[in-house]
Amino acid sequence: MNGNDAYIRIEKVSKHFGDVAAVDNVEFNISGGEFFSLLGASGCGKTTLLRMLAGFETPTMGEIYIDGAAITGVPPHQRPTNMVFQNYAIFPHLDVRRNTAYGLRTEKLDKAESNRRVDEALEMVKLQGFGDRKSTELSGGQRQRVALARALIRRPKVLLLDEPLGALDKKLREEMQLELRALQQSLGITFIFVTHDQEEAMTLSDRVAVMSGGKVLQIAAPKEIYNRPVSVEVADFIGQMNFVDASVTDLADGQALIDTAGLGQIKARATEFAHKGANIVVAVRPEKLTLSKDRPAGEGNAVQGVISTAAYLGDRSHFYVTVAGTDKPIAVAAQESDMSDGQSLGADSAVWLSWSDEAVVLLNRA
Amino acid sequence: MSDVGYIRRHNRPLYFFALFYLAFLYIPVLFLPLFSFNDAIYVAFPIKGFTTAWYEQMLTNEPMHAALVNSLKVGAASSAIATMLGIFGAKAVTKYRIKGEKPVVSVIMLPLVIPGIILGVALLILLSRIGVTLSLYTVTLGHILICVPFSMATLMARFEGFDKSMEEASADLGDNVWWTFWRVTLPLVAPGVIASLLLCFTISFDEFIMAFFLAGTEPTLPIFIYGQLRFPQKLPSVLALGACILVVSFVVVFVSQWLQRRDDPAAQGLGN
Ligand SMILES: Nc1ncnc2c1ncn2[C@@H]1O[C@H](COP(=O)(O)OP(=O)(O)OP(=O)(O)O)[C@@H](O)[C@H]1O
Ligand SMILES: [Mg+2]
Numbered sequence: 353m354n355g356n357d358a359y360i361r362i363e364k365v366s367k368h369f370g371d372v373a374a375v376d377n378v379e380f381n382i383s384g385g386e387f388f389s390l391l392g393a394s395g396c397g398k399t400t401l402l403r404m405l406a407g408f409e410t411p412t413m414g415e416i417y418i419d420g421a422a423i424t425g426v427p428p429h430q431r432p433t434n435m436v437f438q439n440y441a442i443f444p445h446l447d448v449r450r451n452t453a454y455g456l457r458t459e460k461l462d463k464a465e466s467n468r469r470v471d472e473a474l475e476m477v478k479l480q481g482f483g484d485r486k487s488t489e490l491s492g493g494q495r496q497r498v499a500l501a502r503a504l505i506r507r508p509k510v511l512l513l514d515e516p517l518g519a520l521d522k523k524l525r526e527e528m529q530l531e532l533r534a535l536q537q538s539l540g541i542t543f544i545f546v547t548h549d550q551e552e553a554m555t556l557s558d559r560v561a562v563m564s565g566g567k568v569l570q571i572a573a574p575k576e577i578y579n580r581p582v583s584v585e586v587a588d589f590i591g592q593m594n595f596v597d598a599s600v601t602d603l604a605d606g607q608a609l610i611d612t613a614g615l616g617q618i619k620a621r622a623t624e625f626a627h628k629g630a631n632i633v634v635a636v637r638p639e640k641l642t643l644s645k646d647r648p649a650g651e652g653n654a655v656q657g658v659i660s661t662a663a664y665l666g667d668r669s670h671f672y673v674t675v676a677g678t679d680k681p682i683a684v685a686a687q688e689s690d691m692s693d694g695q696s697l698g699a700d701s702a703v704w705l706s707w708s709d710e711a712v713v714l715l716n717r718a
Numbered sequence: 719m720s721d722v723g724y725i726r727r728h729n730r731p732l733y734f735f736a737l738f739y740l741a742f743l744y745i746p747v748l749f750l751p752l753f754s755f756n757d758a759i760y761v762a763f764p765i766k767g768f769t770t771a772w773y774e775q776m777l778t779n780e781p782m783h784a785a786l787v788n789s790l791k792v793g794a795a796s797s798a799i800a801t802m803l804g805i806f807g808a809k810a811v812t813k814y815r816i817k818g819e820k821p822v823v824s825v826i827m828l829p830l831v832i833p834g835i836i837l838g839v840a841l842l843i844l845l846s847r848i849g850v851t852l853s854l855y856t857v858t859l860g861h862i863l864i865c866v867p868f869s870m871a872t873l874m875a876r877f878e879g880f881d882k883s884m885e886e887a888s889a890d891l892g893d894n895v896w897w898t899f900w901r902v903t904l905p906l907v908a909p910g911v912i913a914s915l916l917l918c919f920t921i922s923f924d925e926f927i928m929a930f931f932l933a934g935t936e937p938t939l940p941i942f943i944y945g946q947l948r949f950p951q952k953l954p955s956v957l958a959l960g961a962c963i964l965v966v967s968f969v970v971v972f973v974s975q976w977l978q979r980r981d982d983p984a985a986q987g988l989g990n
Contacts, residue, residue, distance in 0.1 A: 408886055428889040441887035445905045454901075455891035506891065 358417075359384035359542060360405070360510065365414030366566075367400050374400040376566035377414070382544065382559075384509075387536050389545045389553040392563035393589070398546040399438065401563075402512050405544065406435045418510065429458075434503035438514040440495045442487045442502075448474070449483035451498055455506040473505040476535065493524050500535075510542045517552065529556055550590050554578065562586050578637075584715050587635050594641075594682050597717070598634045600626050608714065610634060614677030618653050620712040633715045638685040640711035643671060643697060644704050654706040657682065659699050671697065673705060750964060754957040759950060772954040776962075779955060785942035786959075789923055792854055792938055796861035797918035803862070804869025804914055809903070811870075812877040823870075830867045837863065838931035845932070852934035860928035865918040872917060876910030909977045916974040920967065939963075 358381040367375040375397040382388045390398045403409040404416060407428035415422050418432060434455070443451050453470045461469065474480055477497040482490075487498065496516055503511060516532075517525045533556050536543045547553050553560045554574040561571045570582045581587035584595060601617075602609040608622040612634050626632060648654055657675035672681035682705065697703060757767035776782065807826060811819055829837060841860050842852075850856060884906065888898040904911070926940040933941055943959070946952045 406886075406890060408889075427894070428886070429892045429894050433890075435887075435890045437883050437887060439881075439883060441881070441883040443884060443887070443902060445902075454888070457897070457901075458892040502887075502891065 357381065357383050359386075359419060360544075361417040362401075363415050363417070365401075365404065365411045365416060367397070367404060367409055368412045373566045375404070375411075378566075378568050379414075380561060380568060380571050382542060384542055385540050387533065387543045387545065387556055387558045389547060389557040389560045390563060391547055391550060391553040391560050391589075393548060396563045397566040398548075398563060399514055400566075402435070402514055402544065402546050405510070406433055406512055407431050432509040433512055434506050434508035434510075435512040436496075436499045436503050436514065436516045438516075438518065440499040442490070442495050442498055444488055446487060447483070448479065448485045448487060448490070448498055451487055452483075452501045452505055454502060459506075469505055473501040476504060477501045478531075492519050493528070496520065496528065504535075504539070508541065510544060511536075513543060513545045515546050515548065517547075518549075525552075532556065554590070562589060564589075580713060581635070581715070584633055584635070584717075587713065587715065592638050592683055592685075594636045594638065594680075595715075596634045596636075596678055596682075598632050598714075600628055600630045600632060603628055610714070612677075613679075614655070614675045614682075615653070616655050618712060619709050620714055621709075623714050625716045626714050631717050633717050635713040635715050636682075636707060636711055638670070638683040639687075640707055641682065641684045642706045643673070643684055643686055644706065645697070645701070647704050648706045652706050652708065654704050656702065656704055659697055659701050659703055662697060662699055671703075673703060675705065747964065750957055751961040754954065754961045756954070759954060772958040775955040776958045782939075782942060782946075782955070782959065785937050785939045788854055788936050789939035792858050792861060792929075793919045793922040796858045796865055796922045797915050799858075800862045800865035800869045800918045801873075801911060801914045803866050804873045805904075805907070805911065807866070807870050808873035808877045812874055812880070813882075826870055827867045829864050834864065834925070834927040838928045841928070842931045852932055854933070854936055854938075856932040856934070857929050857938060860932045861918075861922040861925055864925065864928065865921055868917050868921060869914040872914040873907065873910045876907045880906060913974045913977045916970050916977075920970055 360382040362378055362380055362382075365375060365378050366373060378401065390401060392398055400409060404411055405418075407423070407426060410424060415424055417423065423431060443454065446454065449470055452473050453466060456466050456469060459466075470483070471480070474483060477500045479494065479497050479501060482494065485494075487495070490498065496519075499516070513532075517528050520528060529552060532543070532545075545553070545556060554577075557574055559571060559573055560577055562569045562577065564585055570577055570586045572580075577586065577590055581590060581593075587593045587595075596612050596615055598610045598612040598615075598618075600608050601611050603622055603626070606622055607619050608626045610618050610620060610626075610632070612618055615634065618634070620634070642648070647656075655675055657673040659671050660674045660681050661670075661672045663670045667687065669686050671684040671686070673684055674681045684705065752765070754772055755768055755770070756765050757769040757771070811823055838860065841856070841863070845852065845856055845859075880903075884902050885898050888902045889895075893901060924940055925938075926944070929938045929941055930944075937945065939959075943956050946956050
């Protein structure tokens, strides 16, 4: 990551609308040049936080610093940020060129230079030759590109994107994701990207802030959020996860000995809340479990169960395995190549589930 | 057209009512152009013959020209000012959701229901008490008063359907509120502004009562016409003028209706 570690500092920021705390005591930093995502379900306060960065909302409490300067009193038109709006907000009375050039007024460029800048911006978003198009005659993807070009032409330090790909179909969305990421890397500016699509956040971002009910639950790199979620809520929101109730029976040199409801006695890396006797939740990703017909050799963790449903999805398979003692079947995802001996495992087959100690995450019971 | 078919089939009484209504409305009006070409001083049947003499007389009637110019001046000034006030009023009411907005709007709309004669008398008393001489300015003042509610009503409809993120985008791209208003808000509500200008102009142009009370020595056209009715030989050229105004009014109303109907702001090409 280039740039300084705390290019943007959000300090104890809250925003209340009447009784609703849309953003609730949020605190974190964003580095210069980072691709940072705000991820969360609808209504969790993502847009509100972004609008406070852009200057359209004033924090009820707290302060935001950009490049060391407090920005609460700075009106939107004087901030070093530009925004791609959720609905794009393309000016209907201006053509593509004029939309793109809109933000150049304040720079007082001569005609040639401003034309060059517009061409450059349109090229950046692959809209060369669309300049004369009426903005009402554009497809969703093209509107999105105009919104992007219009924001980037001002060469902002920070680009704010509010679910910019939400309205596009899946194929176009994946294409735009790659383009956005490439654009961000070539420009080297900070992107703050709002999305409710966890896959999108995971593929694009350097770091992700998972939000819920106005609060930030976890901020970390995508891999870390996936592998080491800090709470049941985060784990549940990001991908699929098996949760099993458990209690800690013993602690020894950084390892916790845990009695689980259904997965037997297991060992796992201890966490701060995993004190002796604590009621916790054990979480395991479906793809970290291995299925086999016979008990795997060695001392590893293993339990027996019966397959309740099996689904083959080409290169992968999904199974639900009923294990005595658990309240829900355990989900297992397996690559074709992992399947032991190529045996076909259908419903009602008796199987063994096994996993490594590292596969297990200990979480506080909510 | 299937619309007409639908009306004929299921709503015959309504169809006849519409026909009757249109006849009731327009037949008297059509006498105006008819008699303006009639070769007789008296407005009576049978029609005597075709002449353009009244139109020629109209073209040389200096006092009539003066009155017409007065009305145009008053109409232009009061429609411009009323529309300007209407723009800011409608903007304030629809954007800021100000406290006590409902009562404020009601008060602004009040002149719609107060009889013109009462407003006229009230203004006359007020102006004469503070010692203002009656002139075209006082007529303009009165007309602004009655035009603002119409302007507000026209423009509020326009501002209600306005996408707030357009103005936010403009601010985000470096424009302060004034530039944003000039470059985004105004172009997007332009059809409403033009409709309001036309509406206010028409209201002012044929307004009689307020002008009657508030005009000084310079009459507006309706007052001049009223004065002419006492002289039968002048009547035909008034009819000629009336016919001309009728044609212009039709055009104006048609244009303003057309602008109002183009409701979708996304379909506007203005500002280019
Ligand atoms: N202007 C406002 N007035 C009142 N409440 C608001 C306002 N803006 C947002 N809220 C409330 O604040 C909360 C957060 O809204 P926000 O728009 O930030 O959510 P979001 O995470 O962007 O959701 P989505 O994914 O649906 O866009 C919601 O409960 C919303 O109802
Ligand atoms: Mg949102």
